[in-house]
Amino acid sequence: MKQLYTRWGRDVDPEHVLEEYPRPLMKREKFMNLNGWWDYRITRSRSMERPGVYDGKILVPFSPESALSGVKRQVKPGETLWYRRSFQHPAASGRDRILLHFGAVDQMCIVYVNQKRAGSHKGGYLPFDLDITRFLKEGENELCVQVRDVSDTSYHARGKQKLKRGGMFYTAQSGIWQTVWMETVPEDYIRELRCRPDYDKKEVEITVLSDAKMDVAVDLEGKLFAGMTNIPIRIPLERMESWTPEHPYLYLYTVVAGKDRVESYFAMRCFTVEKDRRGIPRLCLNHRPYFQKGILDQGYWPDGLYTAPSDEAMIFDITAMKEEGYCMIRKHCKIEPQRWYYHCDRLGMIVWQDMVNGGSAYHHWFVTYAATVFGLLHIRVTDRMKMWLSRKSPEGRKEFEKEIKSTIKVLYNHPSIAVWTLFNEGWGQFDTARLEQKMRALDPTRLIDAASGWFDQGTGDFQSTHNYFFRLGVKPEKERACILSEFGGFSMRVKGHCSTMQMYGYRIFADKKKFRRAYRNIWQEVAELEKDGLCAAVYTQLSDVEDEVNGILTYDREVRKTRLQKRKEQIR
Structure with missing residues (x-):
């Protein structure tokens, strides 16, 4: 390369x-x-x-x-x-x-x-x-x-x-x-904070976790609230500022327990599925229908691979997508450093967080090609087929469950996270309904995409579809919201900004005008589908990655394909 x-x-x-x-x-x-x-x-x-x-x-x-x-x-x-x-x-x-x-x-x-x-x-x-x-x-x-x-x-x-x-x-x-x-x-210290905003009651619950019993003082914007470690402290908000991508307001607070002192923040928002006047389930932010225009993000860098070279690099990706009109990033099969989520919190970028997939070698003929056909024919395939879904190992299944719990625990306090994605395209999928219920018990405040793409088991908050090859359409269900959790994938090489000679994507363009026209047209199609019940759409993807040149940005982040300005005019 x-x-x-x-x-x-x-x-x-x-x-x-x-x-x-x-x-x-x-x-x-x-x-x-x-x-x-x-x-x-x-x-x-x-x-x-x-x-x-x-x-x-x-x-x-x-x-x-x-x-x-x-x-x-x-x-x-x-x-x-x-x-x-x-x-x-x-x-x-x-x-x-x-x-x-x-x-x-x-x-x-x-x-x-x-x-x-x-x-x-x-x-x-x-x-x-x-x-x-x-x-x-x-x-x-x-x-x-x-x-x-x-x-x-x-x-x-x-x-x-x-x-x-x-x-x-x-x-x-x-x-x-x-x-x-x-x-x-200190010898007795704050081990963890757990912060749960209750949007409807206009209050927040803060639990200070420690191995020791200590008095706790919470300073929230100059007002003090007292409590004890390991016991929830409920704090009413006299003036509630709602968090949205347009107004990402964060409440800052400080906790003192014994000799330990930490600073933190939270936001007031809620994500729900509620029916509109026509009875169509809608994805809502703070109880109002809010269409989530999303981008799929692999989180890869040409020079650092999984590791962004700087804090500024992470900020660039988020702000560049906001400038493109996106309000949501689906973090795909990866958990980022805490600072990435912090920047989404403060900049106002909603996050759909995937559980990181595992399992033995994938049977791509089954989980990709056959699954596409099953979807077209509306055939629901059970997730009990552990061999074909690469989950025969009991140790592997147990490890995945443990990591679900750890992922939710680590990321729970980030207000930008709206959705947990349990499985993607059948990669290591098993016991979907049971695990979805386990996730909901761990975190009842967020929505769950139980099976993104296919192998839907009828559970979770979404009817979640991937569509790269066929005409887009919507068939709303009675209870679950309809989302297009992956689509697009338009590919175009930009000379001098590709790491390989290979070209992987779902629709190939050599002409920049045709690429931009197709990109505009497909989002116009999505806008029409919103009227019929589509609640969110996730375009593939934020940047090129190696062979896969279907990013809005080139792999080196030097060219934005949807604009293709001269170099001196490109975003910095």
């Missing part, structure tokens, strides 16, 4: 990599960022013995497969990736605790501090932290991370990664791909 760079990737300073506070929903005053140059080694052995020498330097948090890491080498199943760096003991008082945070490590890792095992984690998309206080010493300390990644050769969550990339699947990556950081907390 031709190596492309974004403008932010070209400007990456190894001494100052993604330095912003990684978790804006629970912000403390100080933290130690551990991004930057680490030692690395890739061994062919699965031995637990730490290497005596290393291959060179890797720029964390970019995966070794990415150009920005400085390595650009694929870690394969059967190999072990080792990281090592030193750090100074954080200044702390006698009983303070030192927490080590990892945004995400793909897929399985063991963490060592001063050659002692401090903990482990499995799952390539979710954050975790370790209390490393007892492993530390004064002065210089050593941190070592051992990583293994079997990618798409097993049942683990993998999203759109594939060792043999091509078409709609992209370069697999491994290792540390989100920020690594430390913070000092």
